[in-house]
Amino acid sequence: MEGQASNYWEEKLKRGEVVVTGISKELTLHEPPKFDLEGYISNYAGRTQVDRLLLIGDTCQPLAVEALKLVINMLKKSSDVPRYKQAVATLASIDPSDPDARIDEEWVDRMLRKVASETEKYDAQLKSYKHNLIKESIRMGHEDLGNHYYASGDLASAFKSYSRMRDFCTAPKHILDMSLQIIKVCIEQGNYMSVQSHIVKIRNLLRTPEEEADLAPKLIVATGLSHLATGNFKDAAKSFLECPNTLGNSWNEVISSNDVAIYGGLCALASMNRPQLKSEVLENNVFRNFLELEPHIRRAITFFYTAKYNACLSILQTYRNDYLLDIHLQRHVEEIYDLVRSKSIVQYFVPFSTVTLSAMSEAFGVREKEMERELVHMIESGKLEARIDTQNRLVVSKETNLRNSVHDKTLLMAQHYERVARLRLMRMQISLAGIEIKPPKRESVQRGLSYQQGSQLGDMRNSQGLFYEKLSP
Numbered sequence: 160m161e162g163q164a165s166n167y168w169e170e171k172l173k174r175g176e177v178v179v180t181g182i183s184k185e186l187t188l189h190e191p192p193k194f195d196l197e198g199y200i201s202n203y204a205g206r207t208q209v210d211r212l213l214l215i216g217d218t219c220q221p222l223a224v225e226a227l228k229l230v231i232n233m234l235k236k237s238s239d240v241p242r243y244k245q246a247v248a249t250l251a252s253i254d255p256s257d258p259d260a261r262i263d264e265e266w267v268d269r270m271l272r273k274v275a276s277e278t279e280k281y282d283a284q285l286k287s288y289k290h291n292l293i294k295e296s297i298r299m300g301h302e303d304l305g306n307h308y309y310a311s312g313d314l315a316s317a318f319k320s321y322s323r324m325r326d327f328c329t330a331p332k333h334i335l336d337m338s339l340q341i342i343k344v345c346i347e348q349g350n351y352m353s354v355q356s357h358i359v360k361i362r363n364l365l366r367t368p369e370e371e372a373d374l375a376p377k378l379i380v381a382t383g384l385s386h387l388a389t390g391n392f393k394d395a396a397k398s399f400l401e402c403p404n405t406l407g408n409s410w411n412e413v414i415s416s417n418d419v420a421i422y423g424g425l426c427a428l429a430s431m432n433r434p435q436l437k438s439e440v441l442e443n444n445v446f447r448n449f450l451e452l453e454p455h456i457r458r459a460i461t462f463f464y465t466a467k468y469n470a471c472l473s474i475l476q477t478y479r480n481d482y483l484l485d486i487h488l489q490r491h492v493e494e495i496y497d498l499v500r501s502k503s504i505v506q507y508f509v510p511f512s513t514v515t516l517s518a519m520s521e522a523f524g525v526r527e528k529e530m531e532r533e534l535v536h537m538i539e540s541g542k543l544e545a546r547i548d549t550q551n552r553l554v555v556s557k558e559t560n561l562r563n564s565v566h567d568k569t570l571l572m573a574q575h576y577e578r579v580a581r582l583r584l585m586r587m588q589i590s591l592a593g594i595e596i597k598p599p600k601r602e603s604v605q606r607g608l609s610y611q612q613g614s615q616l617g618d619m620r621n622s623q624g625l626f627y628e629k630l631s632p
Contacts, residue, residue: 186218187220190221191222192219192480193478202411204408204411204412207347208230209230209233210486211484212230213246218483219480224253224257238310239312240271244267247260247262281307302321305318314344318341332370334360335370338360342354342381346384351389354381375405376402379398379401380413381413383402386398393426393430393431396426396427397439399422418487422487423440424460425488427439428475429502433463433506436464441464459471466507468523472523475499504519504543505542508556512555512556516531527552534547544557545557
């Protein structure tokens with residue numbers, strides 16, 4: 160059995176499908192991740208469990224057989240025949256002698272008949288509801304049909320059925336439920352444009368405080384996932400950092416609290432500077448609860464903030480395989496790691512005007528030649544403003560004319576003060592000429608503005624070239 164499994168991975172290697180340094184559909188890992196498979200998969204529910212196990216089975220050599228056998232048992236308790244066949248085919252290509260590597264034709268035929276009969280039943284019910292012209296019944300008919308398609312693995316049909324509910328929703332609660340179902344389906348399809356549009360629809364609806372408390376974490380993490388999918392790490396980090404700790408397991412069909420900590424921490428490392436990491440991550444009382452679930456992320460961010468860049472990069476490298484087995488992170492891991500490493504090198508070089516290549520290579524735990532190649536690439540791409548003295552083996556920062564920089568800042572400050580002075584003089588002339596418009600006192604009171612607020616508003620308007628009298632209390 161073990162010999163047949165090893166032959167499978169050797170064949171993948173011969174076909175050039177084993178890719179560890181880059182992300183591809185045929186990525187294969189030969190080292191096990193840090194997590195325990197059963198403990199890891201228990202954080203999720205529904206289709207995302209199956210998606211993650213299929214990814215592990217097709218990607219991670221040490222856990223492939225275990226993951227595939229686990230997902231096959233899960234799928235035989237559902238009605239998702241296509242994904243069952245996919246899992247069995249993958250297991251058969253790895254270990255053909257395994258008992259689960261053969262398709263259970265009896266189960267497949269029985270389940271296909273069951274799915275077909277239930278589809279006819281729900282279609283017939285929907286037609287009768289439409290004949291009766293009762294909106295609530297028609298909405299529920301579309302929802303039942305969508306749930307059926309979703310359970311059987313037909314996401315495209317499920318999306319259509321859920322979308323058709325919109326015309327028959329008679330209450331805001333119905334629209335909320337419909338939009339959440341569509342968001343979940345679109346995330347699994349990778350259709351993040353629809354995810355964003357339905358998030359906007361939900362936010363424009365009137366909601367009770369209870370609904371807001373339940374919806375807020377789901378909408379925030381869905382927004383974060385859509386930003387992460389497009390490679391917008393800055394906005395993704397902001398979304399995950401704002402997630403309330405009430406998320407818990409309330410939406411583990413899509414994401415777990417551990418994922419929020421990992422996604423938020425990695426995106427913050429890739430997109431934020433050191434002061435931002437301290438104020439928005441380490442001192443964030445809400446996000447701190449998520450970081451407690453993944454303490455290595457907290458350590459990596461702390462090391463980066465305290466300029467211990469090699470320790471930070473070592474932690475990330477240790478957990479690299481875990482992230483390569485994540486359905487949302489996999490294709491972004493290399494880019495995130497490159498950004499964090501580039502930022503580390505730039506931040507390390509900031510205090511110096513000159514530093515030796517040997518010191519930098521020692522600080523980042525690589526050979527001198529590798530460090531030199533990396534620095535050359537960063538300089539060519541404009542990430543690092545420096546030059547390399549190959550004769551003396553030095554990295555020299557580009558000289559900047561501090562005198563000119565100070566003069567430019569002084570000139571800008573003088574221009575600002577001149578503009579403010581002219582605006583104030585103009586306001587004085589308008590007041591003396593008696594052509595300013597004073598709002599009635601009652602209007603000021605109705606607006607609920609205090610004298611201080613009115614003054615701030617007047618200053619703001621003056622700075623924009625609009626001259627209004629400050630509102631009196």
